Amino acid sequence: MRYGLHLSIAGKQGIAGAAEEAGLLGLSAMQIFAKSPRSWKIxxxxxxxVEGFRARQENLGGLPTVIHASYLVNLAAEGELGEKSVFSLADDLVKAQVLGASYVVVHPGSGRPQRAKENALRALSLAGLEPHRRGPKLLFENTAGGGEKLGARIKELAELVVETPLGVCLDTCHAFAAGYDPLHALDELEEHLGLERLGVVHLNDSVGEKGSQIDHHANLLEGKIGPGLKEVLLEPRLREKIFILETPRSPQEDAHNLRVLRGWLRGE
Structure with missing residues (x-):
């Protein structure tokens, strides 16, 4: 199993600096944004x-890397927003290929499910990626729900990708906020899609109550899911998956979350 944090690309070294931080923290995987998550600017x-990142990545044993797409992307949108979303995601896919990243994670968006699938495949095409060949895999992430957001129900998430080359990312906070116990969400995903299509698990505690539709991550053992996340981390079906913590960040919070996670892995 590989695990890591979502790391910042701010600072002089940018993306290369994130890989250096992964090494200092002793991580075996990492997640980053490839650009500002709140801007359309590419x-x-x-x-x-790129050279600095790839060198550090190689020195860390080929550190598996996940790129999270911009928060502005809405693949289910029509018109200008849909077009901007496709081009932004295609940019992330190109950068993922250049950086040797394993996955790009994106929220499906709000609107029509068919449009989300079509735009995801357009982004892959624009990036010049052949879905069935080696390269970064595009994953739809489950959401906390609310409004017309797609992917809150696990069956719907499975239906978004089942007849495509796409995979999925399971976020424990989002699943809980959508009304699931995380392991029950995993069971449903296995039933409707199969866990071979699951690439990444976002291991996050939840500030909101179960079913609250509140997408607000908490530090491990400090939210409403609590010790139940240990069962997710140690679930045998997930042994080969990449686990990413998207928990609040400070030196103290990083130390706490990694101490808890590593303690669970040691059987504490």
Whole structure:
């Protein structure tokens, strides 16, 4: 099993600095944004950034990397928003390929399910990726629900990807906020899709109550899911998956979350 944190790309070293931080924290995987998650602006990666990142990645044993798409992306949208979303996601997929990332994670968006699938496949095509060949895999992430957000129900998430080359990412906080116990969400995903299509697990505690539809992550053991997350981490069916913590970040919070996670892995 590989595990890591969502790391910042801010600072002089940018993306390369995130890989360096992963090494300092002793992580075996990492997740990053490839650009600002709250802007449509697309910035090319500098060759020095790519070289620095790939060198650190190699030194860390080929550190599996996940790229999270921009929060602005809504693949189910029509018109200009839909077009911007496709191009933004295609940019992340290209950057993922250049950086040797394993996965790109994106929220399906709000609107028509068929449009979300079509736009996801368009983004793959624009990025020049052949879905059945080696390269970064695109994953739809389950959501906390509310409004017209797609992917809150596990069956719906499965239906979004079942006849496509896409995979899924399971977020424990989102599942809980949508009304699931995380392991029950996993069971339903296995029933409707199969766990071979699950690439990444976001291991997050939840500030909100079960079924609250509140997408607000808490530190491990400090939210409403609590010790139940240990069962997810140690679930035998997930042994080969990548676990990413998207928990609040500070030196103290990182130390707490990694101490809890590593304690669970040691059987404490």
């Amino acid at each position: 910035r090319p990666l500098k060759p020095s950034e």
